[in-house]
Amino acid sequence: xxxxxxxxxxxxxxxxAMAVSFIGLVASGMPLKYANAPWAAWLMRLLGGYYAAxxxxxxxxxxxxxxxxxxxxxxxxxxxxxxxxxxxIIGPDSMVPWLKDLEDIYHSFRWFFGVGxxxxxxHFTYWEKFDYWAVFxxxxxxxxxxxxxxxxxxxxxxxxxxxxxxxxVIHSDxxxxxxxxxxxxxYFNTHLRPEKFPMDPVIFSGRLTLHELQHDRPxxxxxxxxxxRLEQYLTGPQQTWITDAGILFGFAIVLIGFFLLILxxxxxxLY
Amino acid sequence: MKQLTLxxxxxxxxxxxxxxxKDSCYDCHGQKGMKQYVDKSAFEQSAHGHLSCTKxxxxxxxxxxxxxxxxxxxxxxxxxxxxxxxxQARQYKLSVHNRVTAVGNAALPTCQTxxxxxxxxxxxxxxxxxxxxxxxxxxxxxxxREFEVYKNSIHGKQLLxxxxxxxxxxxxxxxxxxxxxxxxxxxxxxxxxxxxxCHSEELKTYRKTYHGKVTELGYVTVAKCADCxxxxxxxxxxxxxxxxSQKNILKTCQKCHPAATPGFTKFYAHAEEKDRAKYxxxxxxxxxxxxxxxxxxxxxxxxxxxxxxRSLKERMNKKGGE
Numbered sequence: 001x002x003x004x005x006x007x008x009x010x011x012x013x014x015x016x017a018m019a020v021s022f023i024g025l026v027a028s029g030m031p032l033k034y035a036n037a038p039w040a041a042w043l044m045r046l047l048g049g050y051y052a053a054x055x056x057x058x059x060x061x062x063x064x065x066x067x068x069x070x071x072x073x074x075x076x077x078x079x080x081x082x083x084x085x086x087x088x089i090i091g092p093d094s095m096v097p098w099l100k101d102l103e104d105i106y107h108s109f110r111w112f113f114g115v116g117x118x119x120x121x122x123h124f125t126y127w128e129k130f131d132y133w134a135v136f137x138x139x140x141x142x143x144x145x146x147x148x149x150x151x152x153x154x155x156x157x158x159x160x161x162x163x164x165x166x167x168x169v170i171h172s173d174x175x176x177x178x179x180x181x182x183x184x185x186x187y188f189n190t191h192l193r194p195e196k197f198p199m200d201p202v203i204f205s206g207r208l209t210l211h212e213l214q215h216d217r218p219x220x221x222x223x224x225x226x227x228x229r230l231e232q233y234l235t236g237p238q239q240t241w242i243t244d245a246g247i248l249f250g251f252a253i254v255l256i257g258f259f260l261l262i263l264x265x266x267x268x269x270l271y
Numbered sequence: 272m273k274q275l276t277l278x279x280x281x282x283x284x285x286x287x288x289x290x291x292x293k294d295s296c297y298d299c300h301g302q303k304g305m306k307q308y309v310d311k312s313a314f315e316q317s318a319h320g321h322l323s324c325t326k327x328x329x330x331x332x333x334x335x336x337x338x339x340x341x342x343x344x345x346x347x348x349x350x351x352x353x354x355x356x357x358x359q360a361r362q363y364k365l366s367v368h369n370r371v372t373a374v375g376n377a378a379l380p381t382c383q384t385x386x387x388x389x390x391x392x393x394x395x396x397x398x399x400x401x402x403x404x405x406x407x408x409x410x411x412x413x414x415x416r417e418f419e420v421y422k423n424s425i426h427g428k429q430l431l432x433x434x435x436x437x438x439x440x441x442x443x444x445x446x447x448x449x450x451x452x453x454x455x456x457x458x459x460x461x462x463x464x465x466x467x468x469c470h471s472e473e474l475k476t477y478r479k480t481y482h483g484k485v486t487e488l489g490y491v492t493v494a495k496c497a498d499c500x501x502x503x504x505x506x507x508x509x510x511x512x513x514x515x516s517q518k519n520i521l522k523t524c525q526k527c528h529p530a531a532t533p534g535f536t537k538f539y540a541h542a543e544e545k546d547r548a549k550y551x552x553x554x555x556x557x558x559x560x561x562x563x564x565x566x567x568x569x570x571x572x573x574x575x576x577x578x579x580x581r582s583l584k585e586r587m588n589k590k591g592g593e
Contacts (some may be wrong), residue, residue, distance in 0.1 A: 035484035050490040112577035114584075127574075149481070152538075153530035161538030166556050168481065169544055173560035177567060185571045194582040 003207040004233045010074060012246075015203050017067045018135075019253045024060035026179045026260055028053040033172050034267030043263070061146055068139050092122040092223065095133070101126040122219040127189050138178045145171040176264070183261040187254055199254070204246020205238035295334070296324045309389050313398075318391045344382040362448035378413070385409055385447075401447070406440040407431065417441075420503040425510075437469060444502070456491045466496045476541035499523055499540060 007015075031044040031053065047053040079087050090098050103119070104126050110116035145167035148155045152164055191199045202208055213221045224230040300309045314320055325331055327342045347355040349364070360382070363369050368380050385401055392399040400409060407427065411418030421427040421441070429438035444462055451458040463486055467474025477483040482494040499515060506513040514523045524531040542550060544557035
């Protein structure tokens with residue numbers, strides 16, 4: 001079966017860096033947020049104590065800033081050098097939301113209620129774009145507030161001390177939003193929904209099957225056929241060990257995420 | 272009858288009853304001016320008033336007696352089988368006061384140093400040497416510098432000048448019998464809760480900050496109540512000499528944050544995001560975040576559940592059709 005290139009090695013490596021650092025940040029941050037939960041001291045000890053957890057948190061923060069910068073650099077490189085500025089910011093290959101996304105949301109809900117057909121998607125669906133931009137918002141909000149809390153004496157020179165109280169609320173609630181979203185909605189949308197269950201390996205293998213392209217992204221398929229570009233994207237299957245290792249990694253991350261989610265729900269509602 | 276009387280007299284002579292023995296002790300020690308004078312009526316009203324002298328002074332058996340050794344309270348209060356309270360002595364055995372006694376510092380306090388000997392009353396009794404009004408002066412016998420600082424603190428003034436029954440004495444923090452070493456982590460963390468027994472709102476809001484959360488998890492390296500407010504020297508916030516007054520607060524923050532600047536000190540160490548009047552920016556930030564979270568989760572959970580329902584239904588229909 002022919003396969004279609006979707007993510008290159010750079011994308012896939014950044015996604016793994018993102019998944020690992022995100023789990024590290026959540027696990028080392030939540031004992032503080034839910035310090036009164038009975039599991040908090042246990043999790044803190046598991047991570048090596050308060051000092052070690054703080055170190056893990058900061059190392060993962062640096063990885064986060066790293067993949068974020070690496071991605072921005074890639075986007076600039078891709079648009080300026082590879083595409084030589086021949087790129088439609090508003091178009092099917094762009095992450096920028098357009099009117100069709102709103103129409104797709106509307107038609108998706110019609111499909112959910114059984115009063116219309118499933119909308120036809122192109123290269124990026126609206127929920128994929130939401131996930132993508134949510135990272136910008138999240139890294140921005142959590143990253144900036146986190147830097148304030150990391151270097152309070154430095155930032156205290158430019159802003160009043162109560163900015164750290166504001167930063168604490170933003171950091172903590174935004175982290176809850178991010179963890180709650182990733183461990184439920186992102187997991188379901190990409191991996192756990194019946195069409196992909198139990199895991200969509202595309203982010204690890206980088207490849208879609210031709211059938212998946214025709215079925216999940218018919219507009220893109222049609223576009224590639226019409227423009228005679230499908231050949232460019234055809235490729236052989238990924239090396240088995242890469243896909244297998246990816247799936248194993250994916251399962252581990254999903255399971256750890258679910259475990260942390262249970263603790264978060266307990267911390268949020270029980271104590 | 273004659274025989275019975277004889278037996279009675281004989282028993283009085285051979286086995287003196289406690290009351291009789293006590294009375295005979297008072298023959299000498301009940302006389303004012305006598306060395307080791309004991310005020311009979313004051314003793315009899317004390318916690319041990321029902322006991323015979325020889326219960327404690329068991330090395331005395333008659334008159335004249337030789338040198339009397341120091342009473343060992345532990346004979347009843349540490350071992351003993353007669354139901355005397357033992358918890359206090361057990362705690363004392365673990366305390367710094369006793370630990371240093373064990374290495375031979377004769378200046379360290381034993382039971383009698385604080386409780387006295389013959390006139391031991393329940394601490395609620397004003398005659399008791401451990402009555403709360405007298406506690407700071409009692410400890411000052413060995414800790415005079417701490418007493419000088421404490422008596423000018425808000426707690427000291429409340430206790431010694433205003434007779435406030437809720438004001439903490441030395442004991443509330445240092446735990447009279449257990450007196451743990453002040454370097455003990457467990458004690459420093461327990462103290463936070465102790466402060467919160469009276470200052471409950473402050474404890475609640477402290478627990479919302481980084482400082483309060485780290486200490487709640489059992490680590491002492493961040494600011495605890497006394498690190499900012501002081502301990503023996505604690506004063507009202509509006510007192511210019513308070514560690515947190517305009518004049519002193521920067522120095523206090525700099526104990527842990529050496530590069531802190533005046534702006535840094537505007538941190539709310541007791542933030543309450545639900546108090547709109549006092550912390551408006553914090554309140555509206557919290558409100559915005561709450562709406563953002565509820566809105567995002569509400570939309571996407573609805574989306575996800577409907578999607579799951581539709582997908583499952585379509586797949587079941589397909590299977591049914593095959």
